[in-house]
Amino acid sequence: MTSPRVLVVDDEADLRELLEITLVRMGLDVDSAETLREARAFLAQNDYGLILTDMRLPDGLGLELVQEVGASNKSTPIAVVTAYGSAENAVVALKAGAFDYVSKPVVLDDLRVMVQSALRLSAPSAHSGSPAAPGSASRLIGESAVMQSLRSQIERLARSMAPIAITGESGSGKELVAREIHARSSRAGKPFIAVNCGAIPEALMEAEFFGYRKGAFTGAADERDGFFHAANGGTLMLDEVADLPLAMQVKLLRAIQERRVRKIGATSEEPVDVRIISATHQNLAQCVETGKFRQDLFYRLNVIELSVPPLRERLDDLGVLVNGMLARLAGPGKPAALGPQVLETLRTYSFPGNVRELENVLERALAFANDGVIEVGDLSLKGARVAEKAAPAEAMPAPAPPPVALAAAAPLGAGAPAELPSSLPDYLEQVEREIILRALTQTQFNRTQAAVLLGISFRQLRYQMQKLDIQEPEG
Numbered sequence: 001m002t003s004p005r006v007l008v009v010d011d012e013a014d015l016r017e018l019l020e021i022t023l024v025r026m027g028l029d030v031d032s033a034e035t036l037r038e039a040r041a042f043l044a045q046n047d048y049g050l051i052l053t054d055m056r057l058p059d060g061l062g063l064e065l066v067q068e069v070g071a072s073n074k075s076t077p078i079a080v081v082t083a084y085g086s087a088e089n090a091v092v093a094l095k096a097g098a099f100d101y102v103s104k105p106v107v108l109d110d111l112r113v114m115v116q117s118a119l120r121l122s123a124p125s126a127h128s129g130s131p132a133a134p135g136s137a138s139r140l141i142g143e144s145a146v147m148q149s150l151r152s153q154i155e156r157l158a159r160s161m162a163p164i165a166i167t168g169e170s171g172s173g174k175e176l177v178a179r180e181i182h183a184r185s186s187r188a189g190k191p192f193i194a195v196n197c198g199a200i201p202e203a204l205m206e207a208e209f210f211g212y213r214k215g216a217f218t219g220a221a222d223e224r225d226g227f228f229h230a231a232n233g234g235t236l237m238l239d240e241v242a243d244l245p246l247a248m249q250v251k252l253l254r255a256i257q258e259r260r261v262r263k264i265g266a267t268s269e270e271p272v273d274v275r276i277i278s279a280t281h282q283n284l285a286q287c288v289e290t291g292k293f294r295q296d297l298f299y300r301l302n303v304i305e306l307s308v309p310p311l312r313e314r315l316d317d318l319g320v321l322v323n324g325m326l327a328r329l330a331g332p333g334k335p336a337a338l339g340p341q342v343l344e345t346l347r348t349y350s351f352p353g354n355v356r357e358l359e360n361v362l363e364r365a366l367a368f369a370n371d372g373v374i375e376v377g378d379l380s381l382k383g384a385r386v387a388e389k390a391a392p393a394e395a396m397p398a399p400a401p402p403p404v405a406l407a408a409a410a411p412l413g414a415g416a417p418a419e420l421p422s423s424l425p426d427y428l429e430q431v432e433r434e435i436i437l438r439a440l441t442q443t444q445f446n447r448t449q450a451a452v453l454l455g456i457s458f459r460q461l462r463y464q465m466q467k468l469d470i471q472e473p474e475g
């Protein structure tokens with residue numbers, strides 16, 4: 001078997017030699033070019049497993065090579081070497097289609113990790129840990145034009161390290177898309193860790209993300225890894241990223257930029273090799289404008305934006321989604337089907353909770369159905385609005401205005417010169433419980449719809465329900 005071949009493009013003799021020696025020691029064949037012209041000549045003659053190029057070259061920019069390789073039908077990964085502290089160059093290169101970047105001065109361990117990851121992309125996918133083959137089975141159901149375009153974007157993005165920001169309404173499939181990107185990437189054999197940033201108490205955030213050393217604080221009985229370590233070699237998904245407190249945003253930015261983390265109580269930083277995918281159902285650019293989200297972190301996370309359309313904009317997929325979900329929900333060998341008019345009725349609904357809501361509706365309906373055949377009456381879409389036609393996003397119910405809800409739940413006596421609560425946390429907890437229970441009762445304990453009514457994500461609602469020990473009534 002021949003060794004993979006790497007093309008190094010750099011006019012600085014010292015750095016070029018260092019790269020060559022490192023790559024040859026990794027068992028790779030190396031060609032070196034000093035200019036874009038030489039690089040083009042090599043590329044015309046050979047196929048490479050990886051191209052590693054400096055940004056500034058005597059006859060142009062490494063970026064041109066990134067674009068040319070991207071436009072060719074060869075899918076060779078190309079990585080750029082960027083000047084120290086030049087985060088902007090790295091982002092520009094990633095946006096242009098670079099697989100990854102290494103900063104100067106080049107840390108050889110980082111370089112090796114990056115090279116191995118790139119070479120896994122071109123390796124035959126026979127052994128476990130290799131990416132799923134393009135077009136192979138996926139959990140992401142849908143054949144509509146938007147879903148097909150989403151699939152091809154996933155395929156393309158899986159071949160790079162660029163941070164991706166996934167936007168889309170709650171329940172539209174953002175996490176599933178992130179999992180799909182991971183499964184099709186060279187990181188497939190390593191962990192995928194999804195973190196709901198909105199569900200972690202602020203005081204615990206640093207410990208959860210970065211881990212801690214034994215004795216770092218009272219209660220730190222043992223050393224613990226954080227999410228970054230847990231995802232090492234793989235992908236870390238920052239879900240509901242808009243909910244990160246500002247202080248944590250600074251720390252995350254540093255970790256992402258430096259690719260290093262320091263456990264609480266540790267004196268040194270450790271390298272981590274993690275691809276970051278973020279997701280939110282909020283408008284992050286607007287959060288930047290209102291000062292809720294740091295511009296620099298936004299810029300760093302939003303290198304590539306991927307938008308998952310709401311279900312009501314791809315109702316053509318309803319049939320295949322229902323079939324796929326029913327087969328999974330019913331279990332192997334068990335029949336499950338739709339009675340007359342059921343699909344048509346579902347089509348008239350706007351699905352504010354998107355695919356998750358569809359899943360919940362079907363799960364519930366299947367429980368009521370006779371012999372696995374779901375009838376219109378089993379759908380229990382009563383509590384929800386049945387739309388005449390696809391409803392625009394703004395038509396979704398607005399969250400309940402807090403002052404009214406507070407008054408309804410307040411043990412203080414409406415309008416009375418209010419007595420102060422003896423414990424603010426207990427009081428707020430009581431109000432929160434009351435409001436969540438009202439939303440759940442109104443939606444017949446459909447958590448997806450209740451979350452929409454309250455303007456929070458499904459996961460936030462589930463977290464609050466667990467915290468407040470709110471359970472669905474039996475029977």
Ligand SMILES: Nc1ncnc2c1ncn2[C@@H]1O[C@H](COP(=O)(O)OP(=O)(O)OP(=O)(O)O)[C@@H](O)[C@H]1O
Binds near residue numbers: 140170176177356458
């Ligand atoms: N295209 C799809 N095909 C099959 N299942 C899907 C699809 N899209 C979403 N789902 C399913 O719908 C549910 C919700 O998806 P997911 O958790 O990915 O949504 P989300 O946008 O991340 O939600 P949230 O904003 O609440 O975090 C999951 O059970 C997922 O498997």
